[in-house]
Every structure is written in C-alpha cells, then in structure tokens.
Amino acid sequence: MTSRKATELIHHPYVPPPGFAAPQVGVYKASTVIFPSVAALRARDWRTKSGYTYGLHGTPTTFQLEERIATLEGGKHCLLVPSGLASIACVNLALLRAGDEVLLPDNVYGPSKAMAEGELTHWGITHQLYDPMDPGDLQRKLSDRTKLVWVEAPGSVTMEFPPLAHLVQLCRQRGITTALDNTWGAGLAFNGFDLGTGARSTTGSGADIVVHALTKYPSGGGDVLMGSVVTRDDRLHEQIKLSHMRLGWGVGANDVEAVLRSLPSLVARYRAQDTSARQLAGWLRGRPEVAQVLHPALPGSPGHEHWQALCGDDGLAAGLFSIVLHERYPSARVDAFCEALALFKLGYSWGGPVSLVVPYDVHAMRPAGRWPHRGMLVRLSIGLEETDALRADLEQALRTLG
Incomplete structure (x- = not known):
C-alpha cells in the first residue's frame, strides 16, 4: 500500500492555477530547473x-x-x-x-x-x-x-x-x-x-x-x-x-x-537617516571635543562643492558621516568614548536600523601626507532611532572624554 507513496509525492500531478497576485514576489528556490522537452x-x-x-x-x-x-x-x-x-x-x-x-x-x-x-x-x-x-x-x-x-x-x-x-x-x-x-x-x-x-x-x-x-x-x-x-x-x-x-x-x-x-521603503528610510544624520552632524560641529565633522552636505567638508554640484542644494546625502576628535584625546580615550555609547553599537557596515560607531586610525590607512588631521577619526552610521535619543547618547559619551 505504501510502496508507491514516495513516487506519488515526488511526481504529484497537481499544478496550481495561474493568476495569483500579491504585493510581494514569490520565492523560487532551485538548483535544478525542469524542461518540458x-x-x-x-x-x-x-x-x-x-x-x-x-x-x-x-x-x-x-x-x-x-x-x-x-x-x-x-x-x-x-x-x-x-x-x-x-x-x-x-x-x-x-x-x-x-x-x-x-x-x-x-x-x-x-x-x-x-x-x-x-x-x-x-x-x-x-x-x-x-x-x-x-x-x-x-x-x-x-x-x-x-x-x-x-x-x-x-x-x-x-x-x-x-x-x-x-x-x-x-x-x-x-x-x-x-x-x-x-x-x-x-x-x-x-x-x-x-x-x-x-x-x-x-x-x-x-x-x-x-x-x-x-x-x-x-x-x-x-x-x-x-x-x-x-x-x-x-x-x-x-x-x-x-x-x-x-x-x-x-x-x-x-x-x-x-x-x-x-x-x-528604501526611499523613506534613506531620507529619514539622511535627515537625522545632518541634524546630528550640525550639532556635533559645535561641540568643543570635535575638531571637524566630515559630511559631504556640510559646507567646509572636503568636496562639499562637488556634492552640491552633483546632487543639488537640496540633494540627498545618506546617513553616514565621520568626526575628527581633537588631538588632545589619545586613542585609548577615543575607544572609551565609543564604548560609552549605549544606542550606537560597535560594528562595521551601515544602512540598517541600528546606529553604529567605529574608531579609525586614518594615519595607518592613508598615504603619508594625505591626511591633515592628528586627531582620531570616528565614523557614525545613523540608524532609525529618534534623533533626540541619539543626540543624548552622543552627549553623555562625549562627557567621558573630559
């Protein structure tokens, strides 16, 4: 009675009717593809x-x-x-x-x-x-x-x-x-x-x-x-x-x-993260611990005029930027600043819902003479948290620098 069940299950003749439509695309998984002839x-x-x-x-x-x-x-x-x-x-x-x-x-x-x-x-x-x-x-x-x-x-x-x-x-x-x-x-x-x-x-x-x-x-x-x-x-x-x-x-x-x-949701997410990043970047420009904010949409950032010419005055600029901390802060204190952040998590990549932070020693990454700053660089990826909450997190962590 059961001898043909395996074959019947594998070679079952039923084919679903065409015309099914839904918002999401169907998921087809295949290594082998079947040919009719x-x-x-x-x-x-x-x-x-x-x-x-x-x-x-x-x-x-x-x-x-x-x-x-x-x-x-x-x-x-x-x-x-x-x-x-x-x-x-x-x-x-x-x-x-x-x-x-x-x-x-x-x-x-x-x-x-x-x-x-x-x-x-x-x-x-x-x-x-x-x-x-x-x-x-x-x-x-x-x-x-x-x-x-x-x-x-x-x-x-x-x-x-x-x-x-x-x-x-x-x-x-x-x-x-x-x-x-x-x-x-x-x-x-x-x-x-x-x-x-x-x-x-x-x-x-x-x-x-x-x-x-x-x-x-x-x-x-x-x-x-x-x-x-x-x-x-x-x-x-x-x-x-x-x-x-x-x-x-x-x-x-x-x-x-x-x-x-x-x-x-790509456009909505990109715009939201861009808006939040610009607000935070503008706020960080006024912080005494920060020597420079590197964000293409901000005047004074390297290549801002090229971004403006290509993207326009009201163009988009993603949710990613870096800050250069004053050289008086050694790398150990910069690392401690990053670790003091609660909402920003230590991790590579960007573009996701969680804000991320990574410290970098740019001098070890760039040709001699091509990096004008002596302070440590910290890259921030802005996620989808409330901007005010991220600002408060940055503020409390900056206080640890002294």
Whole structure:
C-alpha cells in the first residue's frame, strides 16, 4: 500500500492555477530547473533571461530583483553576487588580465585595496593609488597599461566627495573603463551613469559600471549580504556575465526575498537617516571635543562643492558621516568614548536600523601626507532611532572624554 507513496509525492500531478497576485514576489528556490522537452533543454539561452536553465543562472525571484536594482541605478543590466566586495571582485576578474593595471582612489573601501594588494598582485595585475580630489594626479597615472579605474563617492571612512564627472571624463578620453562604488548614494543621491551638474543628469557622462553593496540601504535590516553589478552597455554586460557564470556566483532566494521586501521603503528610510544624520552632524560641529565633522552636505567638508554640484542644494546625502576628535584625546580615550555609547553599537557596515560607531586610525590607512588631521577619526552610521535619543547618547559619551 505504501510502496508507491514516495513516487506519488515526488511526481504529484497537481499544478496550481495561474493568476495569483500579491504585493510581494514569490520565492523560487532551485538548483535544478525542469524542461518540458529535449528541444527546450537545448534551445534555452541563460544569457538572455528568456528562460530558465539552472538555479545559478536565475529564477523568477532573482530576475525580479535584478530588474529593480537596474532601474534603481539607472542602468540596463544587473547581476547579483553574494556581497558588496564580491561585486568588486566580479568586475576585477572579468576585466583585468596579467600585465594590466587598475587604479584605485587612496580613500577606497579597504577590502578593495586589500584585493589589489593580494589576489590581483598574485595574478600579475598591478595597481596604483591616486588622489581622488586631484584629477591631475589621476591623469598623470593613467597609462597604456591602465584597463580599469575605480571611483567612489564619498570615501567610505574619510568622506571626501570627489569631482566624479571630471575623473570619469579623463578616463573616457583614454578609452579606459570606469567602475563606481555607489553604495553610499544607493541609486538615490545621484545617477552613477549620468553625472551632470546642479542635480541635472547628462546622458552617458557617468561610469561604465556601477556596483552596490545591497547589504546596506537596499537590505536595510543589517541581516543580508549581497551585491550588484549594473551596466548599460550590452557588450560589457555580457563580458562580466560570462565571468560571473564561470566563477559560479549565486545568491540565496531567501536573501533575495528579504531585499525585495525592503526595497519599497528604501526611499523613506534613506531620507529619514539622511535627515537625522545632518541634524546630528550640525550639532556635533559645535561641540568643543570635535575638531571637524566630515559630511559631504556640510559646507567646509572636503568636496562639499562637488556634492552640491552633483546632487543639488537640496540633494540627498545618506546617513553616514565621520568626526575628527581633537588631538588632545589619545586613542585609548577615543575607544572609551565609543564604548560609552549605549544606542550606537560597535560594528562595521551601515544602512540598517541600528546606529553604529567605529574608531579609525586614518594615519595607518592613508598615504603619508594625505591626511591633515592628528586627531582620531570616528565614523557614525545613523540608524532609525529618534534623533533626540541619539543626540543624548552622543552627549553623555562625549562627557567621558573630559
């Protein structure tokens, strides 16, 4: 009686009726994809999104997120990878070969620099750091060996906002591919593919590739690791996608679902965290313990004029900024200040609901002579707590500095 139950359960003929609609996208989990015929198995092309071939090459769930992220970034094609760092690796591995050189801003996301120093060097790919605030420095370092230039706005720790359009233009004049890390902008502060002035876009004036750590604002919960690579050019997309396939990059369906659920609130969350961050940054500028506040939207912050030209006077600026404490406070007291915070938690990343704090020794991170401050830097990621509560937390912790 029970001998056929296993087979019947696996091969049950029932198929749910079509037409089910709900606010959230359905979650499809698959490694194996079933084909209706041998002809279909042989005919389907995973590169075109015209059908399904294998879980790594996409499901209805991942296709939905890819299309929405492409729209968010103002691009045409999107690939998903397991983390923001993986999106950088995906671009590097697809475009660089032994003998090539890649240029990185000297305030680049730290793991990107570590990748260049480690894996890329091992594979015969050289790199140089350039000053992103000085287009002339980039221009002097471009050569026939330069095949890729990374740009980032702002620097993820020191928060300088570079003249993005100028940097990209210099590379375009030499036929060199540019890739932008747009995690801070989240596709909202500006369009990485169309870098205009006065918040006006200029078609084709931006980067060739835009990567994004979806771990941050698109996820919004501090519980998902994912990245994206967005392009407009069909040929460039196919080059990266083929490498993506060969490397076996894949993302979990439940993680994709989590990001899809968070995307509808992205704009509201980003604006709320931006507003709170500006209020706190403005308040901290008046504190005697603080030597400088580094926030692109504040006058006097490095590159403020570039942020203003690109994003506009009333533009967006995320919920992330840094403060430089007076040099009279040694690192041990700065660490104690961070530990005295109650609502701000010690932890990397940003864009989630919980406010975070991390102290940095910038002198150990930057080329000699490129960091003008002697005091310790503390980066603050503003979450979704009430601004007044965060201000009170900062105030009580600052008192511990004496």
